[in-house]
Structures are given as C-alpha cells and as structure tokens.
Amino acid sequence: MTAAGMEKMMKAALFHAKEDLRVEEVAEPSPGPGQVKLRNAFAGICGSDLHVYYSPDAAGLDFHHPHPVTGSTLPQILGHEFSGTVTELGDGVTDVAVGDRVAVWPIYYCGECPACRRGMFNACAKIGFHGLSSHGGGMAEFTTVDASKLHVLPENVDLRMGALVEPMSVAWHAVSRSGVTAGGTALIAGAGPIGIGVWFALKARGIERVLVSEPSAERRAIIAALGATVVDPVNQDLAAAVAEISDGDGVDVAFDAAGAGPAVASSLANLVPGGRVVIVAIHERPMEFLPTTLVMAETEIAGALAYLPEDFDAVIEAMSRGVYDTSGWVEEVPLEGVVDAIHALRGGAGAKILVHAG
Numbered sequence: 001m002t003a004a005g006m007e008k009m010m011k012a013a014l015f016h017a018k019e020d021l022r023v024e025e026v027a028e029p030s031p032g033p034g035q036v037k038l039r040n041a042f043a044g045i046c047g048s049d050l051h052v053y054y055s056p057d058a059a060g061l062d063f064h065h066p067h068p069v070t071g072s073t074l075p076q077i078l079g080h081e082f083s084g085t086v087t088e089l090g091d092g093v094t095d096v097a098v099g100d101r102v103a104v105w106p107i108y109y110c111g112e113c114p115a116c117r118r119g120m121f122n123a124c125a126k127i128g129f130h131g132l133s134s135h136g137g138g139m140a141e142f143t144t145v146d147a148s149k150l151h152v153l154p155e156n157v158d159l160r161m162g163a164l165v166e167p168m169s170v171a172w173h174a175v176s177r178s179g180v181t182a183g184g185t186a187l188i189a190g191a192g193p194i195g196i197g198v199w200f201a202l203k204a205r206g207i208e209r210v211l212v213s214e215p216s217a218e219r220r221a222i223i224a225a226l227g228a229t230v231v232d233p234v235n236q237d238l239a240a241a242v243a244e245i246s247d248g249d250g251v252d253v254a255f256d257a258a259g260a261g262p263a264v265a266s267s268l269a270n271l272v273p274g275g276r277v278v279i280v281a282i283h284e285r286p287m288e289f290l291p292t293t294l295v296m297a298e299t300e301i302a303g304a305l306a307y308l309p310e311d312f313d314a315v316i317e318a319m320s321r322g323v324y325d326t327s328g329w330v331e332e333v334p335l336e337g338v339v340d341a342i343h344a345l346r347g348g349a350g351a352k353i354l355v356h357a358g
Contacts (some may be wrong), residue, residue, distance in 0.1 A: 012140030013338050013355070014075040018056050021078070023336050029136055029144040031090035036147050038084030038102070040357035042163035042332070043131070043138030045341055046081055047192075047282065052132065053342055067133040068126045069108045078338075079357065080106045080131030082138025083153070083162030093147045101158075102150040103165035103316065104138070105309050106130035122173070122306040138163075139338060139355050151312045157319045161326065163354050168324065169311040171197025171257075174280040174304035175205065176311070178253040182206030185251040187242060189267055190258030191219040191230070193352045194280055196329060198255050199228050204318040209245045213238055213266065222329045222351055233266060242270040255280060261287030264301075273297040280304045332356050 008028040015021050031037045056063050066073050086100045096102070109116050109124035116124050130145055131137030153162045171194050180186060184207050188195050191214035202210050213233045214220045220230045231241040242251055252275050254267035259281030267277045279301065294300065318324065329351035333341045341353045 010141035011335055012077045012137070013079070013335060015052060015078050016075045019053060021053060021339050021342070023338065026077075026140070028142050031088055031093075031144045033091040034093060034146055034148070035090040035144045036086050036093055036096060036150065037088035037090075037142055037144050038104075039087050039142055040079070040082055040084040040138050040140060041101075041159035042354040043079035043082035043357050044163050044167060044193075045338070045345060045353045045355065046167065047194075048080070048129075048132065049078055050342060050346055051282070052078070054346065061128075061133055067108075067128050069110055069128050070134045072128070072134050076132065076134075077137035077140050077143070078131055079138025079140065079355065080129040081163060081166030082131065082357065083159045083165070084138070084143070084358070085159070086150075087142070090144075090147070096147055096150055096152060100150070101153045101162065103153060103162045103312060104130060104145055105149045105151060105307075105312050106132075106134075106145075106166065107306065108134065122308055127306075139335065139357055141358055151309070151316060153316060154320045157316060160330075160332075160354065161319055161324065164324070164326070164330070164352070165312055165315050165319070166307070167193050167352070168197045168200065168315045168319075169307035170194055170280065170304075172201045172315050173307040173311045174198060174255060174257075174278050175201040177302050177304040178255070178276055178278045180205070180207055180253045184253065185209045185246045185249075185272075186211070187251045187254040187267060187270055188212045189233075189254065189256050189260075189263035190214060190281065191216070191223040191228075192257060193329070195255070195257035196223055196226070196351065198257055198280070199223060199226070200318070200324050201315075204321075204323045211241055211245050211251070213241075213263070216348070219351065225328050226325055233262075238266055239270060246272065250275060252276075253278065257281050259283050261285070264289075268293055268299065268301075271297065271299050274299065276300040276302055278302050278304050330354060
C-alpha cells in the first residue's frame with residue numbers, strides 16, 4: 001500500500017467554483033510547528049460564504065491566484081466562523097493543551113501594509129481568512145491552525161456558542177467603532193445575525209434604548225422574542241418610533257446591518273446632531289448620497305470591518321456572563337446539508353445556520 005493510500009481521510013465541504021460546493025473525502029491535516037490540530041465542532045454559514053458561492057469574483061477574494069499571505073488556491077474548504085477541540089499539538093506549542101475547547105480568530109495578514117503597521121490587522125490590504133483563503137477551514141472534521149489564533153472557551157461557554165464568537169465579534173467591533181456609551185440610544189437597521197449581534201453587544205455595554213428596524217416579519221419576530229423593540233420601516237412610522245426611544249432628539253448611533261441604501265439613508269435621517277452611522281454590512285450596489293446632510297448636523301459615517309483579537313475576548317467574556325441567547329435564531333444542519341442551507345439562506349429563510357462539522 002502506498003503512503004498516500006495510508007492517509008487518514010475526513011469529510012470536508014470544498015468550494016471548487018461558482019455554485020460548486022461539494023462534500024468530499026480529503027486527507028486529514030497534521031499540525032506543523034506552532035500549530036494545533038482541531039476536531040471541528042460547529043461552523044457558521046456567513047454572508048461572505050453566500051457571496052463566495054454565488055458571486056466569487058465579486059466577493060473581494062481573488063480565487064484565480066494563490067493567496068498572497070497563505071498561498072492557498074482552489075478548491076478551498078469553507079468555514080471561517082467555527083469552534084473545535086484541540087486534539088494534537090505541533091512542535092513548540094505550550095499555551096494550549098489537548099482537550100481545550102476553542103474559538104478561532106481566523107484572520108491572516110501581511111504585517112507590512114499601512115493598516116497592519118497601525119495595528120489594524122482586520123483591514124490588511126492582503127487580508128485572508130481561515131476557511132476562505134487558507135489550507136483548511138471549519139466545515140471539515142479536522143483543521144490545523146496557528147496556536148496564536150486560538151481563544152480558549154470557559155467552561156460555561158459551549159462549542160455551539162463558541163462558533164458564534166466570530167460573527168458576534170463583527171458586531172462587537174462595530175459597536176466599538178460607534179463610540180456609544182451606557183445610557184445612549186441606538187438604531188439597528190437589519191435583524192439578520194449581525195443585527196442581532198449588534199443588539200446583544202449594545203445590551204452588554206448598558207445601552208438599553210435600542211430600536212431595531214427590519215422589514216421582514218419573520219426576522220422582527222425572532223429579535224423581538226429576544227427582547228428587542230422593533231419597527232417595520234415599510235409599513236410603520238420609523239421616525240416616530242425613533243422619537244419615542246430618544247425623547248424626540250434622534251439616536252446617538254445607528255448601525256447599517258442590512259446592506260441596503262435605504263437603510264443608510266434612514267439611519268442618517270434619524271440621528272441626533274453629532275451622531276454617527278456605522279456601516280457593518282457589505283453593499284453590493286452603490287447608493288445616491290448627498291454629503292451636505294453630514295455638514296448640516298455634523299454627523300458622521302464610519303465603516304467597521306471584521307474584528308481584532310480583543311473583540312473575541314470581549315465577546316467570550318460577555319457570553320460567560322450569559323448576555324447571549326441563541327433561542328429562536330440559531331439552527332443546525334449536518335455537513336452534508338451545507339449546500340441546501342446556503343440555498344435556504346439565499347432565499348431569505350432562517351437567521352443563523354451552524355454546520356455540525358464533527
């Protein structure tokens with residue numbers, strides 16, 4: 001028997017090309033120096049995964065050439081928001097132990113570009129993600145990753161919740177970018193997973209007067225069941241609802257978690273003078289915008305991209321305090337059901353789907 005024939009095999013979801021994602025048998029990886037091997041537990045399907053699946057050339061990742069940091073090429077195992085258990089240590093790894101349950105900060109960065117030199121690794125010009133532009137991913141039975149990317153979960157944060165650390169950190173970082181403090185007011189446009197995450201992050205920081213604007217009745221019901229105040233921006237008076245939570249002043253901050261031009265426009269229109277809109281959603285289309293609206297009330301627009309390691313730490317700490325609740329918005333599918341789940345999400349069904357990888 002050849003050496004190749006003796007390799008241990010595992011199941012993995014491999015992205016080959018547009019709308020071509022297959023669950024296949026591939027060789028199990030082995031950890032190199034400074035790496036660990038993880039038995040993956042859960043991997044979330046992200047909006048980025050949908051962009052990659054349906055429009056890979058428009059997803060912001062170049063799949064036609066090896067990634068400039070990782071060297072990865074297609075086919076690519078997907079899954080960049082995931083949790084797992086350490087099963088093997090590579091040479092030199094001392095900070096974690098076999099059996100540790102972890103979430104993974106999945107960013108690869110060049111360390112040389114202007115963003116990296118400012119410590120903004122999340123905005124690296126050559127950014128990559130483990131599970132989008134790497135030699136492994138969370139939608140497989142196992143993966144190997146640098147031990148420096150691991151965030152150990154406390155005993156009261158399970159692996160299911162651990163897979164949500166990544167998307168919740170996107171939202172946490174956006175709230176950090178907003179500058180809002182306890183006692184402030186906020187508007188969230190969009191009640192998908194990131195909008196839900198923004199709501200939890202605001203709650204964790206003592207911002208209680210929050211309004212969630214969402215046209216989907218299903219998504220309004222999901223976040224309302226968690227305790228949020230909601231409004232239908234199409235059939236109800238958004239301005240009146242904002243006035244009610246802000247004593248008529250307008251909100252201190254607004255978050256675009258919808259990725260739609262009208263969400264940005266309505267957010268700007270409902271700010272207090274000096275307020276800020278944070279755009280955390282990815283937009284596929286341009287929008288018309290009159291910059292004079294910023295001038296007249298000294299309002300601001302800021303972007304928020306991904307997360308830093310400290311955002312992971314903050315989210316895990318808040319999870320350990322019981323701030324986050326998965327009731328009604330998180331569901332699970334087996335690895336073999338990942339393509340059907342992507343189709344369902346594209347059609348507007350559900351909120352957050354976790355793939356059971358292990």
